[in-house]
Amino acid sequence: MIRRLYRLWPEPQLLGRLWLLTATQAVLQGLLLGLLVPILDAVVRPEPDLAAATPWLWLGAAGAVVHAVLSIVATPVGFRAAGTLAAQLRRRLMRHVSTLPLGWFTAEHKARLARGVTADVGDAAQLAVTVAGPAITSTLLPATVVVVTFAVDWRMALLLCAIALAALWALLRAARIAEIAEVELERAAVGVAGRAIELGQAQPVLRAAGLADGTPRMRAALADHRDTYRDGMRRARRPFFVYTGVVNAGFVAVLALAAGLVLDERIGIAAAIALLVLAARFLEPLGNLIELIGALRAMTNKIGRIEGLLAVPALPAPSAPVRTIETADVEFDRVGFAYPGGDRPALSDVSLRCRPGTTTALVGPSGSGKTTVTRLIARFFDVDAGRVRVGGVDVRDLDPEALMDEIAIVFQDVYLFDDTVENNLRLARPNATWAELADAAAAARLDEVVERLPGGWQTRVGEAGAQLSGGERQRVAIARAMLKRARIVLVDEASSALDPENEAAVTQAIANLGADPGRTVIVIAHRPATLAAADHVVALDDGRVVEAGTPAQLLGTDGVFARISRQNERTRHWRIAARG
């Protein structure tokens, strides 16, 4: 456990220093207790010999001063350590996370990451200081006392060893039960968390159904958590009593042995008193260990979860990464790809080319592989067969940061931070000038939105951008892409209907993106205007390219594109008729 903890930290010296201080204090305390033997021997006799006791008393005083100094040094180190250790471990985790394939960030993994970075790291650091330290003391102090006891009376030392072995057996049993209880409780806690998220997300539906105070599933999850907690406490009680019983029985055995040795005149009163004091200092920290065991198990599980995150394999890094590309040419060369765990390929033998200065519309039925194409360009995943090239370079040979610098992604559901419009835009380029911000906003048709907002650029957009409509959020994302001067922009056009103003603005903003001769725009297109404005259309079906060409060329055929266009046209008429 100590080794696992030590390995977790990138700079474990701080932890090492802290534990060394604690260990030194524990050993010193044990040795100081040993001084009692010659002191008591000199003092507890019919004619006390103070002169014989004096050097030992001086040594004891010096030891006590050293112990006090160590305590004074250790306390602030411990206080500082928890914060510093948490920060170090968070940095290590964040560095590792930044090397993971973006495809790893599913909702479940994001929740694991949030839990790992916040609660688990904080608790592990806190526990490494507040639990590992006392655990070291509770182990090393009794061990030192046993060694010292051997110097006084081997029979008592052997008895202490036997008590330690019995206590260890009881402790391991308690630890196993505590671990099972912790795993069960974690399972129940995750169940409650899942239901709580559901409760928040489904409030409108639940209120309409008169279930605002919780669904039966929520109540069942809460009851499960309560029962699991009670059950864990009940099961932990027995080993706790067994352990306490072992320690108490050990004390009785120590008293009996000391009395027997005195009665048999094998040791004197002075040695008996010293042995009893040593035994008391042996049993007391041993007794504390059971209190620590639950926290130690919890720490093991937290460490396990952090180790799990650190063990997620990073994207293979190129040995000699290419750092710049000449052009924003995007090419798929006979690409095959299946999602991890997917039972069939999402893309098979896909070849396509998107040139700078053009806008390519990806079309096809749901599940045909459009999103997957964009994910592979951004290297969320690596292909299984063929190659994805950007600027003529295989994306696997490109420096991941350089690739990300070239790409901007406009998702259907754009995520904005609960900050001002300005700061949300500046994420793309923190040191952009006002003129650059204004230009990007104008090109993305965001300027009209900013003008309307009560605080202009300084308006906060609310949690996840809730103050803005879907179309307005997409305009912010397009403005970010402009500001970033990304040469490759991947757009997943909103499939749900936007109001006419937003629809026109987003279509215009996408067209403005494509107007840059150095930029390659790839749009998962759902709207007729975007389709009509595209330079090039690639139609996918079941993970294969089934058509490619200009809109005009494809309209003349009876293929997927022509079918989608006809359908769009009909829908538009329906909408016009419905409005009229």
Ligand SMILES: Nc1ncnc2c1ncn2[C@@H]1O[C@H](COP(=O)(O)OP(=O)(O)OP(=O)(O)O)[C@@H](O)[C@H]1O
């Ligand atoms: N993260 C994933 N894990 C496993 N399979 C996935 C994942 N994402 C997509 N798929 C599968 O890959 C195939 C292609 O999906 P993709 O999302 O690329 O299609 P799409 O054309 O973008 O669909 P839509 O228009 O509905 O978004 C589908 O069969 C889909 O079920």
